[in-house]
Amino acid sequence: MGRMCAADSANALIEALALSFTRQDEQVFGPLDFALHAGDIALIEGDNGSGKTTLMRILTGMLHTDEGELRFDGQPYTRDATAGHVVFLGHHLGLKSDLSARENLRFAQGLYGARPGSDIVTALAAVGLAGYEDEPVRRLSAGQKKRAALARLLILPARVWLLDEPYANLDREGIALVNTLLASHAARGGAALVTSHGAVAFAGDEPRRIRIHP
Amino acid sequence: MTPGSTCAACVALFRRDLLLAWRRRGDIAMPVLYAVIVTTLFPFALGPDAALLSRIAGGVVLVTVLLAMLLSLDSLFRSDVEDGSLEQWMLAPQSLPLLLGAKLLAHWITSAVPLIVIAPVLASMLRFPTAAMPVLVAALLLATPLLSLLGGVLVALTAGSRRSGMLLALMLLPLCVPVVIFAAGAVAAAQDGLPFAAPIAWLGAALALALVLGPLACAAALRIAMDA
Numbered sequence: 001m002g003r004m005c006a007a008d009s010a011n012a013l014i015e016a017l018a019l020s021f022t023r024q025d026e027q028v029f030g031p032l033d034f035a036l037h038a039g040d041i042a043l044i045e046g047d048n049g050s051g052k053t054t055l056m057r058i059l060t061g062m063l064h065t066d067e068g069e070l071r072f073d074g075q076p077y078t079r080d081a082t083a084g085h086v087v088f089l090g091h092h093l094g095l096k097s098d099l100s101a102r103e104n105l106r107f108a109q110g111l112y113g114a115r116p117g118s119d120i121v122t123a124l125a126a127v128g129l130a131g132y133e134d135e136p137v138r139r140l141s142a143g144q145k146k147r148a149a150l151a152r153l154l155i156l157p158a159r160v161w162l163l164d165e166p167y168a169n170l171d172r173e174g175i176a177l178v179n180t181l182l183a184s185h186a187a188r189g190g191a192a193l194v195t196s197h198g199a200v201a202f203a204g205d206e207p208r209r210i211r212i213h214p
Numbered sequence: 215m216t217p218g219s220t221c222a223a224c225v226a227l228f229r230r231d232l233l234l235a236w237r238r239r240g241d242i243a244m245p246v247l248y249a250v251i252v253t254t255l256f257p258f259a260l261g262p263d264a265a266l267l268s269r270i271a272g273g274v275v276l277v278t279v280l281l282a283m284l285l286s287l288d289s290l291f292r293s294d295v296e297d298g299s300l301e302q303w304m305l306a307p308q309s310l311p312l313l314l315g316a317k318l319l320a321h322w323i324t325s326a327v328p329l330i331v332i333a334p335v336l337a338s339m340l341r342f343p344t345a346a347m348p349v350l351v352a353a354l355l356l357a358t359p360l361l362s363l364l365g366g367v368l369v370a371l372t373a374g375s376r377r378s379g380m381l382l383a384l385m386l387l388p389l390c391v392p393v394v395i396f397a398a399g400a401v402a403a404a405q406d407g408l409p410f411a412a413p414i415a416w417l418g419a420a421l422a423l424a425l426v427l428g429p430l431a432c433a434a435a436l437r438i439a440m441d442a
Contacts (some may be wrong), residue, residue, distance in 0.1 A: 027303040060305055062440050084218075084307030092298025096230070103230075110226025111306035157218075190413020
């Protein structure tokens with residue numbers, strides 16, 4: 001977790017060089033340099049409106065920028081290169097409120113495939129939603145919805161997690177849960193980029209911080 | 215069928231949309247109700263002249279059904295945009311055109327099929343000749359998926375923007391016109407005892423083209439709409 005610069009960029013999962021984004025002649029963020037290796041957890045810090053979500057949308061591949069360079073596992077950052085390796089959790093959680101948590105997760109597995117050895121019921125229990133499997137998501141609290149969305153991370157095979165404000169709406173226990181999930185993901189050789197506008201107490205290791213300046 | 219294969223993903227999206235529609239049955243009933251109300255009002259406005267009603271019945275039912283479909287078209291991607299599901303299934307390692315094909319099929323089943331089912335009832339209410347009824351149903355079976363596919367492309371283009379309803383209606387109008395002309399042409403020909411195969415074949419040809427190109431265009435449009 002200690003690599004600080006892009007110098008040793010061999011096999012970096014995500015590598016950004018002078019990445020920036022301009023919307024209507026106004027620079028949203030950047031230029032930004034960072035490299036994310038397997039086993040890295042990086043925290044992207046920035047104030048409200050500093051472009052954290054925009055950066056996340058670029059990293060998902062939804063939004064394109066021609067300024068700077070972006071590579072995925074040494075390849076140019078295209079949909080084909082990232083497909084299936086990246087999972088995104090944004091402000092909008094991507095849960096259908098009329099479906100239960102179990103149905104939502106089953107749909108996610110249908111789209112992305114299942115992580116070997118993962119199980120929906122176990123994943124929901126791991127995020128503290130045991131007993132709520134068949135409750136429509138609409139009836140869950142904001143924090144419980146977030147937990148249901150976090151359970152999605154556990155059942156999908158993706159190596160890179162892009163988490164936009166995962167700590168929002170969560171109680172202290174929930175924040176600890178996110179940190180546990182991140183730590184075990186890193187231990188498994190995964191990598192994660194996490195945004196936050198506030199101070200976050202990470203359990204154990206101090207994460208690498210990437211500061212966005214507007 | 216392993217989870218994560220393209221086939222499984224399309225089935226998952228298809229099943230999810232049908233399940234969501236079933237959980238919100240009231241939304242399916244709305245276009246049907248609209249079609250019933252509009253066709254019921256025609257005899258009141260025009261008078262109970264059997265000859266007149268039977269002459270306009272085919273056209274009235276066609277236009278009403280197509281308009282009722284437009285009611286639900288606008289919301290094709292709306293809830294998925296609002297709750298972030300769209301991003302989730304757009305990022306999936308799957309062919310987006312095929313996923314969209316599955317989604318449009320689910321949308322057609324939930325929005326158009328109920329209308330096609332009641333169309334013969336509505337048509338008989340206006341004294342539409344029973345002999346021509348199969349042609350009316352056939353025209354609807356070809357025209358409604360065509361409209362779903364054409365509309366899907368336009369809805370995808372405006373998916374990111376709010377209040378796109380007006381824009382959508384304006385863009386869809388020129389695409390609706392040929393669909394209505396051929397469908398109504400077939401129905402009118404059948405009613406007059408003339409050969410109706412040509413307009414039906416035209417609709418079928420257009421549908422075959424739209425089936426292939428529609429999902430591709432829809433996927434491209436959606437990527438453009440989200441890249442902003």
